[in-house]
Amino acid sequence: MSHVGTYKIDITPPLGIDFIGYHRETGIRNIDEQIYATVYVFESSETKTVFISIDNIGMLIEDTVTIREQIANELNVPFENIMVVYTHTHSGPETAGDDELVTSYKTILINNVVRAAAIANDNMRLSEVGWNVTTGEIGVNRREKTSDGKAKMGVDVNGVVDKRIGVLAIRNDQTKDLTGIIVFCTAHPNVLKGDSDRLSADYPGLTREILEQTLNCPVTIVQGAAGNVNAKYRGSMEALKQMAYIVSGSVLMMLPTITYNSISKLKTISSTLPMKLKDIPEPDGIKRMAQLAEKHWGVNTDEWLTSVLDKYKQNMKQLTIDLEIQLFQINEGSFSGIPMEPFSETALEIKEQLNNELAFFGGYTNGYLGYLPTKEEYRYGGYEVELNPVVYGPVTNIWMPPEENTAELVMEKVLELYNS
Numbered sequence: 001m002s003h004v005g006t007y008k009i010d011i012t013p014p015l016g017i018d019f020i021g022y023h024r025e026t027g028i029r030n031i032d033e034q035i036y037a038t039v040y041v042f043e044s045s046e047t048k049t050v051f052i053s054i055d056n057i058g059m060l061i062e063d064t065v066t067i068r069e070q071i072a073n074e075l076n077v078p079f080e081n082i083m084v085v086y087t088h089t090h091s092g093p094e095t096a097g098d099d100e101l102v103t104s105y106k107t108i109l110i111n112n113v114v115r116a117a118a119i120a121n122d123n124m125r126l127s128e129v130g131w132n133v134t135t136g137e138i139g140v141n142r143r144e145k146t147s148d149g150k151a152k153m154g155v156d157v158n159g160v161v162d163k164r165i166g167v168l169a170i171r172n173d174q175t176k177d178l179t180g181i182i183v184f185c186t187a188h189p190n191v192l193k194g195d196s197d198r199l200s201a202d203y204p205g206l207t208r209e210i211l212e213q214t215l216n217c218p219v220t221i222v223q224g225a226a227g228n229v230n231a232k233y234r235g236s237m238e239a240l241k242q243m244a245y246i247v248s249g250s251v252l253m254m255l256p257t258i259t260y261n262s263i264s265k266l267k268t269i270s271s272t273l274p275m276k277l278k279d280i281p282e283p284d285g286i287k288r289m290a291q292l293a294e295k296h297w298g299v300n301t302d303e304w305l306t307s308v309l310d311k312y313k314q315n316m317k318q319l320t321i322d323l324e325i326q327l328f329q330i331n332e333g334s335f336s337g338i339p340m341e342p343f344s345e346t347a348l349e350i351k352e353q354l355n356n357e358l359a360f361f362g363g364y365t366n367g368y369l370g371y372l373p374t375k376e377e378y379r380y381g382g383y384e385v386e387l388n389p390v391v392y393g394p395v396t397n398i399w400m401p402p403e404e405n406t407a408e409l410v411m412e413k414v415l416e417l418y419n420s
Contacts, residue, residue: 001044001045001126001262002042002043002044002126002127002128002129002173002262002263002264002266003042003043003044003124003125003126003127004040004041004042004043004124004125004127004129004170004179004180004263005040005041005119005120005121005122005123005124005125006038006039006040006041006120006123006170006179006180006217006218007038007039007116007117007119007120007123007218008036008037008038008039008116008218009036009037009038009039009112009113009115009116009119010034010035010036010112011035011036011037011054011055011108011109011112011113012031012034012035012199013028013035013093013105013199014101014105015027015028015029015031016028016029016101017093017094017101017102017105018093018094018097018099018102019091019092019093019094020057020090020092020093020094020095020096021057021089021090021091021092021190022090022091022190022193022194023194023298024194024197026197028093028197028198028199029197029198030197030198030199031198031199032198032199033198033199033200033201033205035055035056035089035092035093035199035200035201035205036055036201036208037052037053037054037055037109037112037113037116038052038053038116038218038219038220039051039052039113039116039117039119039120040052040120040170040180040182040220041075041117041120041121041123041124042263042266042330043124043263043266044262044263044264044265044266045266047081047266047267048075048077048081049077049081049082049083049266049267049268049328049330050071050075050077050081050082050083050117050120051083051085051182051328052067052071052082052083052084052085052113052116052117053084053085053086053087053182053220053221053222054084054085054086054087054109054113055086055087055089055092055201055204055205056086056087056088056089056092056093056095057086057088057089057090057092057364057368058086058088058339058364058367058368059086059095059096059106059367059368060095060096060367060368060395060396061324061339061366061367061368061369062367063095063096063106063110063367064084064339064366064367065366065367066110067082067084067110067113067114068082068084068366070110070114071113071114071117074114074117074118075117075118075121080268080269080270080326081268082268083268083326083328083335083337083365083366084365084366084367085222085223085335085337085362085364085365086223086364086365086368087189087201087202087204087205087221087222087223087364088188088189088223088226088363088364089189089200089201089202089204089205090188090189090190090192090193090202091192091196091198091199091200091201091202092199092200092201093105093199095109096395097395125172125173125179126172126173126174127170127171127172127173127179127263128170128171128173128260128261128262129168129169129170129171129260129261129262129263129330129331130168130169130171130258130259130260130261131166131167131168131169131258131331131332131333131358132166132167132169132254132255132257132258133164133165133166133167133254133357133358134164134165134166134250134253134254135163135164135165136163136165136185136246136247136250137163137232137246138163138165138185138186138187138203138231138232138243138246138247139161139162139163139186139187139188139226139229139230139231139232139344140155140156140157140159140161140229140230140231140232141155141156141157141158141159141160141161141228141229141344142154142155142156142159142188142228142229142230143156143159143228143377143380143382143384144156145380149379149380150380150381150382151377151380151381151382151384151385152382153382153383155230159228160228160343160344160345160348161186161229161344162186162224162225162229162344162347162348163186164184164185164186164224164351164357164360165183165184165185165247165250165251166183166184166185166333166357166358166360167181167182167183167184167251167254167255167258168181168182168184168330168333169181169255169258169260170182170217171260173262177216177217178215178216178217179217179218180217180218180219180220181211181215181217181218181219181220181251182219182220182222183207183211183219183220183221183222183247183251184222184224184335184360184362185221185222185223185224185247186223186224186225186226186229186344186347186362187203187226187229187230187231187232187243188226188229188230188231189201189202189203189204189223189231190202190230190231190234191203191231191233191234191235191236191239191240191243192235192240193234193235200240202231202240203231203240203243203244203247204221204223206240206241206243206244207219207221207243207244207247207248208220208221209244210244210245210248211248211251211252214248214252215255221247222335222360222362223362223363223364224344224347224360224361224362224363225341225342225343225344225345225346225347225361225362225363226341226344226362226363227340227341227342227343227344227363227371227372227373227384228343228344228373228377228384229344231243261331263330263331264331265329265330265331265332266329266330267327267328267329267330268326268327268328268329269326269327269417269420270324270325270326270327270417271324271325271326271413271416271417272322272323272324272325273322273323273325273409273410273413274320274321274322274323275320275321275322275323275402275403275406275409276318276319276320276402276403276406277318277319277320277321277398277399277400277401277402277403278400278401278402278403278404279317279318279400280308280311280312280316280317280318280319280399280400282312283309283312286305286308286309286312287305289386289387289390290304290305290390292386292387292390293387293390293391296383296387297383297387297391299390299391301390301391303394304389304390304391304393304394304399307393307394307399308393308399308400311399319399319400321369321397321398323338323339323340323369323410324338324339324366325337325338325410325413325414325417326338326365326366326417327414327417327418329418332356332358333356333358333359333360334356334358334359334360334418335360335361335362336350336359336360336361336362336414336417336418337361337362337363337364337365337366338363338365338372338410339363339364339365339366339367339368339369340363340368340369340370340371340372341363341364341370341371341372341384342361342362342363342371342372342407342410343372343373343374343377343384343407345374345376345407346361346372346374346407346410346411347360347361347362349411350411350414350415353411353415354415354418359418361414368396369396369397369398370388370389370392370393370396370398370401370402371384371385371388371401372402372406372407372410373385373401373402373407374407375404375405375407375408378401378404385401386401388401389401
């Protein structure tokens with residue numbers, strides 16, 4: 001017997017709260033779109049798993065731990081059986097920092113997500129699930145290579161992109177009515193740029209709206225390995241519509257061909273990788289990193305520079321941070337994720353190793369730390385490799401880039417979880 005329950009809850013912030021994703025001079029001024037958290041509770045035999053999607057660029061790991069702990073207590077579910085993914089919208093509210101408006105909103109958000117999980121649990125009904133996958137042109141590799149052998153933000157027409165658009169459909173076992181749709185795709189939700197003052201879940205939000213109006217059930221968009229993949233269409237509401245039409249159209253084309261079955265395999269499992277960071281360089285190298293970030297991204301690097309120089313003086317040249325790798329598997333399909341922004345090459349390699357088009361891998365899972373480039377991309381440098389820790393290190397506590405073989409180690413861990 002397999003049961004599934006779903007519930008979607010409004011997590012729209014108050015006017016004036018700061019954006020996160022692009023620097024804006026003012027906070028959110030325009031709320032003509034709501035943002036949401038959606039919870040799915042899956043149960044088969046004696047296994048219960050909670051899958052949660054939140055419209056946010058990616059809350060910190062400690063805040064995500066709070067959400068998972070409270071739901072574990074509320075539903076009497078193991079902590080490891082709870083997966084939280086973030087849509088990674090770049091037009092959503094700030095949830096990190098000590099600002100009073102931010103902290104109060106975060107408290108309300110967490111309470112609402114926990115309440116949604118309890119309601120989803122109460123909503124569980126006999127259910128069937130089915131998978132399908134296609135491809136769509138929604139992303140472009142953004143690590144454009146320059147004549148001097150470096151990478152800059154742009155378009156690499158020969159760059160790798162995970163073009164898969166997958167769907168996990170859930171329906172009532174008796175009425176055969178759809179009760180939930182989870183969509184997996186890969187492209188940064190940064191269609192709306194820094195000149196937009198509107199709160200938005202970006203293209204995942206509009207895709208969800210189109211599908212929910214058509215299918216009359218909750219819909220969730222899960223982000224894949226988009227660390228090196230921008231949205232193909234950007235900068236306007238028309239671009240937002242183009243992205244949403246491609247994704248929603250792909251889903252609607254797949255749905256009639258899906259075969260549904262009871263849940264025969266349900267597994268959520270985690271592993272922890274002690275992730276080594278690159279050695280802190282000599283002081284001149286530290287200062288060069290700070291200057292490069294200031295030059296290319298216009299950010300104040302004083303806090304990062306002071307902290308990293310202090311670590312160097314204390315001989316803390318080798319840093320390690322624990323990285324959770326989690327797998328959610330249901331019947332023949334799965335999603336594994338990390339609290340980072342991996343590159344599409346890693347997702348496609350996992351798919352190839354498992355020989356399964358329905359094996360999805362992505363980031364923004366159970367929090368946010370930074371980027372995870374492939375080993376081959378380190379020689380090109382750029383924002384995703386060397387500058388992101390300088391920009392966000394003081395918030396995420398990842399002060400240096402991961403060691404160059406980290407993506408390979410993560411892939412090995414994912415494969416171990418599948419085979420465990």
